[in-house]
Structure formats: structure tokens, C-alpha cells
Amino acid sequence: MTAHDPATPSSAATDPAARGPAQRDEVAVRAARDADVAGVCAFGEAHVRPHYAPLIGVAAADEQVRRWWNPPYVQAAVAAGDVVVAEQGGRVVGVAQHGRAGPDHVVYKLYVAPDLRGSRLGPRLLAALVDRLPADVDRLLVEHVAANRRAAAFYEREGFVLDRVDPRPSGDPALATVWRVRSLRG
DSSP states (O other), X not given: OOOOOTTSOOHXXXXXXXXXHHHHSOOEXXXXXXXXXXXXXXXXXXXXXXXXXXXXXXXXXXXXXXXXXXXXXXXXXHHTTOEEEEEETTEEEEEEEEEEETTEEEEEEEEEOGGGTTTTHHHHHHXXXXXXXXXXXXXXXXXEETTOXXXXXXXXXXXXXXXXXXXXXXXXXXXXXXXXXXXXXX
């Protein structure tokens, strides 16, 4: 057996087929641009409805897509600088969006394509949002529906703690809005 000379690229470095999928098509996380609006909307259509339908029902999942993943809404959020995307091989594979609730900055969207969940892309999207916040912001909130236990676990791992739970007028506990908060200071 011969030792590999570090000055000579290995076959994995020179042959894309010898590398794993993550190495073949690196995922870039960046601010969304106007040209991304259609891709962001398509991502929402492809992934949000199937994710939420088992959690909150088909009608509520459809409403999520209609309200928050339509071109005018997404275009306005992109123009405001509130959206970051993860892109792989020319397609949107993750989306995060922040906005405001009164004086607070809030993560309203953070989604990763199912085939990339567990790849640490979620924390990268979250970090990209935090990096875009004004320097004087000392805390960040996130909201998610109570039924989304995967989101709850993710945000807890990322240092968010329970702030409050707002019940829905319907009384359905699965649809309650859970608010979590994370300090951005030390």
C-alpha cells in the first residue's frame, strides 16, 4: 500500500462520481434575490403542504401555502431583505425568513428539503438570518404550530426556550402558536 501524497488530489477530489452527494453539489446559503422568488414559491408548494397536512390538516396546510408562499408575499419579503435561501445544483433546497412582531425580530420560516434534513443546513439558515439582523438586536423569537414537534426539538437544540403559547380561536391545541426566544448576547 502506498501513502497518498497530499499534493496529489485523491480520486474523490477529482472525480465527482467518487464523492458523496453533499460534496458533488455543495449547498450555498445566501440572501434571496428577485430571481429566487419562483424557486422559493415552488419549494413551498413542494414541501410545506405535505409536511403540515398530517400535523394540522389539509385545509390548514393549504392555507399556509396560499398565505405565505405566494409570489407577491415572497417578492415583498425578498425585497425587504428578510429571506435567505439554500441552493444546491441551481435549485432552492432550504428557505428561512424573518420579520417583525412589534419590536421583536421573529423567524417565521425555516424549512429544509426532506432529503437534506439532518445535514446541519437548518442551523446554517438560522445563522444566516441572525447575521442579517441589526447589531443592536439582543434576542430573536421564533413561532411554530404546536403540532410541529420536529420544529420544537430543532429550536430547543438551537438554544430557543419557551416564551408563550397562543391558543387558536378554534381551540384546537395542535394549531396553537408556540413562541420561543433566544438571547443573541453572550
